Structure formats: structure tokens, C-alpha cells
Amino acid sequence: MxxxxxxxxxxxxxxxxxxxxxxxxxxxxxxxxxxxxxxxxxxxxxxxxxxxxxxxxxxxxxxxxxxxxxxxxxxxxxxxxxxxxxxxxxxxxLSRLKKIRQIDTAARVALVEPGVVNMELQRALEPFGLFYAPDPASQKVSTIGGNIGENAGGPLCLKYGVTVDNVEKLEVVTPEGEVLLLSYKDAGPDLMSVMVGSEGTLGIVTHAWLRLLPLPSHIKTISAAFPSTDSAMAAVTRIIGAGILPRALEAMDKVSLDAALSGKTNPFPPGTEAVLILELDGDDPVKIKTDLEASHKICAGQGCLAFKAAADEAERAMLWQARKGAYPALARLAPDVLVEDGVVPRPRLPEALRETREIISKYKLTAGLLFHAGDGNLHPNVIFDRRDIQEVKRVKKAGYELLKSCIRLGGTISGEHGIGVEKRVAMNWLYGKGELAFFHGIKRAFDPAGLANPDKILPVASDRPAAKSGELAGTFVFPAKSALGPEARGIVDELRLRAAAGTPTAVTGLGTRLKSDAAAGGAQPLDLRSLAGPAEIDAENLTARVQAGLPLKEFRAQLAAAGFRLDLPALEGSVGGLIASKVCPEIRGLLLGLEIVTAEGEILELGGKTVKNVAGYDAVRLLCGSMGAYGVILAATFALAAGHDEAAGTFAEPATWNAFEPSELHRRLKREFDPRNLLTPWLYGK
Ligand SMILES: Cc1cc2nc3c(=O)[nH]c(=O)nc-3n(C[C@H](O)[C@H](O)[C@H](O)COP(=O)(O)OP(=O)(O)OC[C@H]3O[C@@H](n4cnc5c(N)ncnc54)[C@H](O)[C@@H]3O)c2cc1C
The missing domain is CATH 3.30.43.10 (Uridine Diphospho-n-acetylenolpyruvylglucosamine Reductase, domain 2)
Known part of the structure; x- marks a missing residue:
């Protein structure tokens, strides 16, 4: 037909x-x-x-x-x-589905249809003294459904998290037409979070319950002008490292500034090459003042040319207009703009910027650099004319080199704009075959017929195949996987032997929740307590990689000794056990990466050291609550906060965490990841 x-x-x-x-x-x-x-x-x-x-x-x-x-x-x-x-x-x-169905001020949740425009929601919330944190620069037109589809971010996400951190529950129509209600708090693997950022490839959101926050009583917006982007970036790393958490920490280079301020009075001193916009908020004016003074000192130490707090709402609006209006201003300079979206661990920003400038100059292009500096998320805005075929080729090549540069620096290929079709090929550079196969498994489980937004996110046959770790492809050296210690190697070898023999496994941590003798279905215990080496703390990046068998308490003690903390309540158990059981669903918000081994003994690296990453499906959160049945967690990377644990509150564990009954979707995922039901077999054996 x-x-x-x-x-x-x-x-x-x-x-x-x-x-x-x-x-x-x-x-x-x-x-x-x-x-x-x-x-x-x-x-x-x-x-x-x-x-x-x-x-x-x-x-x-x-x-x-x-x-x-x-x-x-x-x-x-x-x-x-x-x-x-x-x-x-x-x-x-779905753009006519724009009803705000409920604003529950007591529960601080809004129930909305997907076509509600982000800014219209903010306007509706304001009279109640509330706001919804994700604030993409496109918020005047982009919608909640689209923001969920892309896991959108914005300046405020530095403090308040990206879209996935601000969604409580979703109503989803699956690609087969079934209606599901999904919450990250549901027992078992977190299906809600994997929907967020799935770009319409796993289903369609028809209603969303969004988390609301009280509007802060005090906001201070500051601009800091620097003689170089390097000095501005050094200030960013030091501000965050000093335990100051601004609600926004944005940066613009001179090209973007000149475009945004064209025809207006330039308020910055001569010699300004980069400007930071720093915004502090809260209900405690003394704390804001202290943080402001500390930030001023740090910026002055990096040669800041001018550090100025906006005197009134008009000045504050002018600063944000310059930041949010920079893209349209650049767009006026040429018929087309390519907005790149790479992320690197924050301390690598100066290198990333240097390489970005070299690439732009090598391809004889013009770009304004805008970035969510606090998140390590770069947006080079390359201006061009799509009627000039040669220029388009140069733009595409430059875009790919920019992404490779982010990968080489330990980063990722998208922090908020998604993969769609345009970065599909780059997924081959970021991930190995195993990780891509894991993502394909997710897609097949949700959409066996492959009809929902086909050929998006995952590379197709015509995209170049993945090269092996460390192998040279053109001029690009792929980063090697992080080295596993001897204990982890031992676990992997043991699982491979069991896979060869078809022996089922029950993973146990400290035995807080699963006792080795409680494992049913003839599964052999696999004790992870040997995976308990010291945490690898990256003080500059505010992250720590920790092995799965380490008790959380011990991990916290190590962090405290180094001057850091995890913003979680007091919890009993090993790091891996707490992630796999999801007794405290909030653990997902601090989790940046997981290293796992599959039932067949393949090692996968999912996520990493960047605070933002929307490349591929959110497999890290999917594994929260998977109870060892989708893969064995070997190590995890967490986002830290600077400063000491102020008496971490106690936590009432929900009784439901082990009352998990797999749905058809959970079972399909299980068949993709562990077709022989070798891991935690009793859960899916019924
Ligand atoms: C000037 C400009 C500035 C921008 N600034 C930012 C920024 O600061 N931060 C940022 O994150 N992005 C930004 N973006 C990108 C874009 O605005 C976001 O990705 C936004 O979330 C898209 O929303 P939309 O309503 O336009 O969705 P669409 O573009 O229509 O859809 C986006 C994706 O979501 C899927 N989708 C749509 N509806 C649903 C649904 N109901 N259920 C499931 N999937 C669905 C679609 O299939 C598609 O894959 C910017 C874009 C522009 C042009």
C-alpha cells in the first residue's frame, strides 16, 4: 500500500x-x-x-x-x-491540550496537560507564591510535555534539578495504546524516570504531576565581568567548591554579549571578555549576604573587572534579558544558528572552552558561547547560512568535533537538547556496544513494534558502528572504560562462570534487606561486601565514585573527613543495596552514574561524572529499585555537597519496597536484560 x-x-x-x-x-x-x-x-x-x-x-x-x-x-x-x-x-x-487541571498548594503539586506552556504555568503559580523550577530559555513557547520529552533544563536547574527531578508522576500512553500511571516512588525499577527525556520513543505523556516550590523571599542577581573566559571559569569552580549553591550560575562570552547588547548601552567595563550571571536565593538574607561576599572575594581573586548586584527588578530583568535573549540576538546575525549542547565535568570547562574556540577557528566559523557554567553545560551557538553547502559541511564537522572534545574530557554529548536524529551518530562515540544494546533493550520492551518516533536517539545501521575502547577512529581516541579493581574483576569473573553454567544468582550487600539464606529459587548468593574500597572523591567536581559493597555510613564518614556530604537521610545498608532496593527513592537525585555487570557478565558504564546527561535513556534511574534483577551494581558515582552533614534526618522506610509485583513492562525489560532469569530469579519467576 x-x-x-x-x-x-x-x-x-x-x-x-x-x-x-x-x-x-x-x-x-x-x-x-x-x-x-x-x-x-x-x-x-x-x-x-x-x-x-x-x-x-x-x-x-x-x-x-x-x-x-x-x-x-x-x-x-x-x-x-x-x-x-x-x-x-x-x-x-498535542499542543491544544493546555489545561492546568489542578494546583494543589498544600501538596505543592500541579496537575497539567502536556501542551501547557512552561511560562504560562509559572504565571499561574505566582499568585500562590509557588514556582516550577525547570526554566528553559525557550520557556515562553516550549511546553511541559516537550520539556518532559527532552528532560529540559535551564539556569535554575543548578540548584533545583532538571525536569526529571521535578516530576512526581506521569500518565503515559504506551506505544501499544495502554494507559499507565508511573511515579518514581513506585516499588521496583523506576519506569517514570526512563520516560522523561525519551523523546516520544517510549510513549506519550498525557498528564503530568509536577513538583512545586515556594518562591524564595529574597533573590540577589549579580553580574561579574572578567578579562577572560578562563578566569571566569576558575571563579565558577571555586564558588561551587566553597559550598555556595547559587540558584543560577550562567556565563556568556564576548561574542554573545556583543550580540545581546547590540543597540543598548554596554554596562560592562572595557576589556570584558566574559560575564557570569550569579543568582542567590533563599529565605535567609544573612546567608545570601555571606554567600554574596564570599563570591565577590572569589571573583576578585580571579581578576574580576566588575562585580555588581542588580539594584532593582529592572536591572535584574536586563541581565536575564541579555542571557536569555542572546540566542535570538545571535540568530539575527545570520540566517541560521546551530546550538551545540555538550557537557563536561565542571573543572574541565576551561579546557573545553579552549578546544571549542580552536575548533570554531579551524573551521572558519563564528560562534557565541553561552553556558550553564555551574553545570558544565556548554552551548556554542554557531551562526551560518544553510544555502552555503560548504559552510553547512564545516558547521556539521565542527559540531561533531565539539562533541568528541566533550567526550574526551570525560563529558557527554547532550545536557538538555536531546539526541533526536542529529546526534544519533555521536552515541557511537560516547557508548560501547554493550551500553547501546542495553538502550535498544529498553526501546524494544516499551515499543516492540518500533512505531513510536522511530529511528531517534539510537544509532541505526547507516550510522558509523562503534569503535572499541581506546581504538583510534580517524583522529579520535575513544576513552577507555574506568578500570575495575581486583575485587570487582573477581565478581565479574564469578558471574561469567555462573552464566556459562546457567547458575542463578542472588546478589547480597550487607544483608540489611536480603539475607543470603533468604534467596529463593535455588539462587547462589553473590556477596558484594568485598567491593568496599575507599571512595574516589573528586573534590573539584564535587563527585565521588564508590564501590557497591561499601556501607553508606562508611561512605559518609569518608566524605565528612574530606569536607563533603550526601544530602540524604540516615540509611542502613550498602551503597549498591540502597540503590537496588530504592528504599529511599530520593537517592536517584544524587546518582550520576553506575557501573554494572549484566547476567551474562558484560560490564556497562552508564552515566558518569557530569551533573547533566540526556544522551540515551536514563538507565541509571531505571536500575534504581531493580533489586539486582536487571544487572549487578559494581560502583556508583554520586553528586556531593560541600560542607558537613548536619544531622542527616532519619527516614521511615516504605513497607512497599519489597512488595514489588512486576508489571508486563518490567517483565519485558527483564527478558531483554536477563533472558535466562539468572539474577534475583524468584522476583520474575512467578
Ligand atoms: C531559542 C531556544 C532556546 C532553548 N533553550 C533551551 C534551554 O534553555 N534548555 C533546554 O532544555 N532546551 C532549550 N531549548 C530546546 C527546546 O525548547 C526544549 O527541548 C523543549 O523542551 C522542547 O519543548 P517543545 O514543547 O517545543 O517540544 P517539541 O519540540 O514539540 O518536542 C520535544 C520532544 O518531546 C517529544 N514529546 C512531545 N510531546 C510529548 C509527550 N506528550 N510525551 C512524550 N514525549 C513528547 C517529541 O516527540 C520530541 O521528541 C531551546 C530551544 C530554542 C529554540
Whole structure:
């Protein structure tokens, strides 16, 4: 059947489900939905306009039955081609679903439909003295559904977390048309968090329950002008290292500043090459004043040319207008802009910036550098003209080199803009075959027919295959996997032997929750207590890698001795056991990376040392609550806070953590990761 006829054949059914006139196939509509804010283009076969979230599941069921691909779309401001229908099919236009259904001021939760524009939600919350933290620069147009689809971030995410940290619960229509309610607090693997940032490839969010925060009573916004980006970056590392946590810590280079301030009075002294925007908030004006003075001292120590607090709301608005308006200002300088989005561990920012400048100059391009400096998240904005084919080629090459530079520096290829189609190939550079196969397993479990936003995020056959660790591919040396100690090697070898013999395993930590003699199903215990070497603390980056068998208490004692803390309540058990059992779901918010070994003995590195990472599915959070059944956790990387533990509060463990009953989706994931049911077999054996 011709593609055009596929939709015609089911048109009456679709209109019965979504409403008369909801399905559009006319040329104007098709053209309008064949592009988004990225560079890719492709035509859908139909656009389905929704007037109720309840229509989504029946429509998806019809499309699934007919084998027609589909993808959800909102404002289309994503920068990675996420809403481009690569295999034709239907665009599910949810932008009319813009009801704020409830603002629960007592529980501090808002229930919204996916088409609610981020800024409109903020406006609705303000009279109640509340706000929703994720604040992408596109917030005047981008929507909550799109923000969830991309796991969007913004300046305030430094203190308050990105989208996934601010979502409580989701209603999701699966690619087969089933309706699920998912919360990160559910017993078992965290399916909600893996939905966030999945770019419409695992399902469609139809309602979201969002966490709200009280508006702070005091906000101080400061601009600090520096003679070089290096000195500005050195100040950033020192501010965070001093235990100061601003609500935002943003940076702009001179090219961006000049564009943003064009036609306006430049308030910065001559010789300014970079500006930091630092914003402190809270209810304690004394603490804000102390942090402000300490930040001033640090900036002065790095040769700051001017350090100035905004005198009033107008001055504050001017600073943010310069930061948030820099992209549109750069966009006015040329017909097109490529916004790159790489992340490095914060202390590597000076190197990353140096390499970025070299790459931009090597390809004879112009770029303004904007970055969420506190998060190590860089946005080179490269201006160009897409009608100049040679220039487009140079832009693409430069973009890829920028991403490789971030990977080489221990970072990742996207902090907030997603992979879509445009960075698919770069997933091969960031991950090995094992990690990519793990991601493919997630996709197959959620979407066995492969119809939900196909060919996004994961490399397809035409993208270059992965090279092995340390191997030279062109001029690029892939970083080697982090070295495992002899104890971890021993665990991996043991699991490989068991896999060869088909012996089932029960992973035990300190035995706080799972006693080795309680393991059912004939599983042999695998004791991880030997994985308890000293934590590797990266004081500059505020992260620590710790082995899974170390008791959390001991880990905390080591951190305290070095002047750091973990913002978690007092918990009993080993680090790995606490992650795998998810007795305290909040542990996910501090977890940046996991090293695991699969049932078949393959070592996987998921996440790492960057505080932001939206490259691929959030497998790290998926493994929270997986109870050793999806893989054995060998080591974890945590985000730390500077300063000592102020009496970590006690925690009432939910009784439900081990009352986990796997859903069909959990079982499908299990079949992908451990088809022979070798790990924690009693959980899925029923
Ligand atoms: C000028 C400018 C500035 C920007 N600044 C930022 C920034 O500061 N931070 C940032 O993070 N991003 C930024 N972006 C990128 C973009 O705005 C974000 O990715 C935003 O979250 C996309 O929202 P949207 O409503 O446009 O979604 P869309 O682009 O329509 O969709 C985004 C993705 O989500 C999927 N999706 C849509 N709806 C759903 C749903 N209901 N359920 C599941 N998946 C869904 C889509 O299929 C797609 O893959 C910027 C973009 C521009 C143009």
C-alpha cells in the first residue's frame, strides 16, 4: 500500500476516536509539520490534532494495529530533530491540550496537560507564591510535555534539578495504546524516570504531576565581568567548591554579549571578555549576604573587572534579558544558528572552552558561547547560512568535533537538547556496544513494534558502528572504560562462570534487606561486601565514585573527613543495596552514574561524572529499585555537597519496597536484560 493510502484506510476510525476534522492530510498542514527547530526535515502522512488527552490512547491503538509510525509533538522547539517523522506516519499534535487541571498548594503539586506552556504555568503559580523550577530559555513557547520529552533544563536547574527531578508522576500512553500511571516512588525499577527525556520513543505523556516550590523571599542577581573566559571559569569552580549553591550560575562570552547588547548601552567595563550571571536565593538574607561576599572575594581573586548586584527588578530583568535573549540576538546575525549542547565535568570547562574556540577557528566559523557554567553545560551557538553547502559541511564537522572534545574530557554529548536524529551518530562515540544494546533493550520492551518516533536517539545501521575502547577512529581516541579493581574483576569473573553454567544468582550487600539464606529459587548468593574500597572523591567536581559493597555510613564518614556530604537521610545498608532496593527513592537525585555487570557478565558504564546527561535513556534511574534483577551494581558515582552533614534526618522506610509485583513492562525489560532469569530469579519467576 502506498504511504498516502495507509492513513486513508483508517481515517474513519481515527476521526471516530479523535473527533471529526481532527485528521489533516492537506499540503499546508503536512509542510508545517515537516520541520522543527533542528536541521532535519521529513514529511508526515497526517497530522492528528487532539482536543482531549482521552483521545490519545484510542488513536495510538488504531495506529499500532495498522502498523503506522507516530510521534508526539508540541511546540517543536527541540533542537535535535526530535519531532521529524523520519518514517512518515502521523504527527500527534498535542499542543491544544493546555489545561492546568489542578494546583494543589498544600501538596505543592500541579496537575497539567502536556501542551501547557512552561511560562504560562509559572504565571499561574505566582499568585500562590509557588514556582516550577525547570526554566528553559525557550520557556515562553516550549511546553511541559516537550520539556518532559527532552528532560529540559535551564539556569535554575543548578540548584533545583532538571525536569526529571521535578516530576512526581506521569500518565503515559504506551506505544501499544495502554494507559499507565508511573511515579518514581513506585516499588521496583523506576519506569517514570526512563520516560522523561525519551523523546516520544517510549510513549506519550498525557498528564503530568509536577513538583512545586515556594518562591524564595529574597533573590540577589549579580553580574561579574572578567578579562577572560578562563578566569571566569576558575571563579565558577571555586564558588561551587566553597559550598555556595547559587540558584543560577550562567556565563556568556564576548561574542554573545556583543550580540545581546547590540543597540543598548554596554554596562560592562572595557576589556570584558566574559560575564557570569550569579543568582542567590533563599529565605535567609544573612546567608545570601555571606554567600554574596564570599563570591565577590572569589571573583576578585580571579581578576574580576566588575562585580555588581542588580539594584532593582529592572536591572535584574536586563541581565536575564541579555542571557536569555542572546540566542535570538545571535540568530539575527545570520540566517541560521546551530546550538551545540555538550557537557563536561565542571573543572574541565576551561579546557573545553579552549578546544571549542580552536575548533570554531579551524573551521572558519563564528560562534557565541553561552553556558550553564555551574553545570558544565556548554552551548556554542554557531551562526551560518544553510544555502552555503560548504559552510553547512564545516558547521556539521565542527559540531561533531565539539562533541568528541566533550567526550574526551570525560563529558557527554547532550545536557538538555536531546539526541533526536542529529546526534544519533555521536552515541557511537560516547557508548560501547554493550551500553547501546542495553538502550535498544529498553526501546524494544516499551515499543516492540518500533512505531513510536522511530529511528531517534539510537544509532541505526547507516550510522558509523562503534569503535572499541581506546581504538583510534580517524583522529579520535575513544576513552577507555574506568578500570575495575581486583575485587570487582573477581565478581565479574564469578558471574561469567555462573552464566556459562546457567547458575542463578542472588546478589547480597550487607544483608540489611536480603539475607543470603533468604534467596529463593535455588539462587547462589553473590556477596558484594568485598567491593568496599575507599571512595574516589573528586573534590573539584564535587563527585565521588564508590564501590557497591561499601556501607553508606562508611561512605559518609569518608566524605565528612574530606569536607563533603550526601544530602540524604540516615540509611542502613550498602551503597549498591540502597540503590537496588530504592528504599529511599530520593537517592536517584544524587546518582550520576553506575557501573554494572549484566547476567551474562558484560560490564556497562552508564552515566558518569557530569551533573547533566540526556544522551540515551536514563538507565541509571531505571536500575534504581531493580533489586539486582536487571544487572549487578559494581560502583556508583554520586553528586556531593560541600560542607558537613548536619544531622542527616532519619527516614521511615516504605513497607512497599519489597512488595514489588512486576508489571508486563518490567517483565519485558527483564527478558531483554536477563533472558535466562539468572539474577534475583524468584522476583520474575512467578
Ligand atoms: C531559542 C531556544 C532556546 C532553548 N533553550 C533551551 C534551554 O534553555 N534548555 C533546554 O532544555 N532546551 C532549550 N531549548 C530546546 C527546546 O525548547 C526544549 O527541548 C523543549 O523542551 C522542547 O519543548 P517543545 O514543547 O517545543 O517540544 P517539541 O519540540 O514539540 O518536542 C520535544 C520532544 O518531546 C517529544 N514529546 C512531545 N510531546 C510529548 C509527550 N506528550 N510525551 C512524550 N514525549 C513528547 C517529541 O516527540 C520530541 O521528541 C531551546 C530551544 C530554542 C529554540
Amino acid at each position: 502506498f504511504k498516502k493510502d495507509r492513513i486513508r484506510a483508517i481515517l474513519p476510525e481515527l476521526e471516530a476516536a479523535a473527533g471529526q476534522g481532527s485528521v489533516r492530510t492537506d499540503e499546508g498542514e503536512i509542510l508545517m509539520y515537516s520541520y522543527d527547530a533542528g536541521m532535519a526535515r521529513a514529511r508526515p502522512e497526517a497530522v492528528i490534532n487532539f482536543s482531549s488527552p482521552d483521545h490519545v490512547a484510542p488513536v495510538v491503538r488504531i495506529l499500532h494495529k495498522a502498523g503506522i509510525p507516530f510521534l508526539p509533538r508540541l511546540a517543536g522547539t527541540n533542537l535535535s530533530g526530535g519531532t521529524i517523522p523520519l518514517k512518515g506516519g502521523a504527527i500527534l499534535n
